Amino acid sequence: MKSTDQIKPYLLVVDDEPALRLLLAAYFKKQYEVLLAENGEQALEMLKLSKPQAMVVDISMEGMDGLSLIRELRASTKWHQIPILVLSGNDTSNDRIVALRAGADDYLIKPFNPEELEVRLENIQKRMASLTKTKVL
Numbered sequence: 001m002k003s004t005d006q007i008k009p010y011l012l013v014v015d016d017e018p019a020l021r022l023l024l025a026a027y028f029k030k031q032y033e034v035l036l037a038e039n040g041e042q043a044l045e046m047l048k049l050s051k052p053q054a055m056v057v058d059i060s061m062e063g064m065d066g067l068s069l070i071r072e073l074r075a076s077t078k079w080h081q082i083p084i085l086v087l088s089g090n091d092t093s094n095d096r097i098v099a100l101r102a103g104a105d106d107y108l109i110k111p112f113n114p115e116e117l118e119v120r121l122e123n124i125q126k127r128m129a130s131l132t133k134t135k136v137l
Contacts, residue, residue: 008033009053011121014043014069015087016061020110024056027114040064044072047079054121059088059099067102074103083124087112 011032013024016039025034035050037043039061055073059066066086073079086099091109099107105124108117 010035010050012037012043012046012050012052012055014038014040014055014061014066015058017058024114024117028118031118040066040069040072043069047073051079052082054083054085054125056085056087056117056121057104059086059090059095067099070099070102070104081128083121083128085117085120085124087117 009032011028012035013021014037015021015024018038021036021038025036028034032053035046035052037046041064043055043057044064057066057069064072066088070084070086073082073084080103083105084103086096086104086107087110088095088099088107089110096107105127106120108120
């Protein structure tokens with residue numbers, strides 16, 4: 001295996017807008033193996049097969065919405081530590097507070113700057129890695 005053939009971490013994008021899922025997949029394809037789900041149920045099925053390094057989740061979706069998905073993940077011993085960034089069109093302070101209280105690590109409002117999303121994901125992952133190292137010591 002060449003040194004350039006590194007295994008990329010998974011990023012799970014959960015959003016009911018197909019165009020946005022494809023946009024995020026294209027933007028993050030160099031850094032991640034991007035997995036796409038259109039709602040919480042599909043995301044849970046994908047989680048049975050892979051463990052993403054991070055997730056980007058919309059709040060308003062048909063079927064299992066983003067808040068229900070986040071709550072289920074945070075209640076799970078298997079998935080509770082996955083960093084979750086909410087990307088939502090719901091832009092009231094109350095919406096953000098509810099998502100953060102449910103267990104989201106960060107909240108970004110649509111429309112968004114993809115570079116800002118990338119930096120926020122990096123920051124969440126660095127913080128999680130730092131916490132993991134601290135626990136080991």
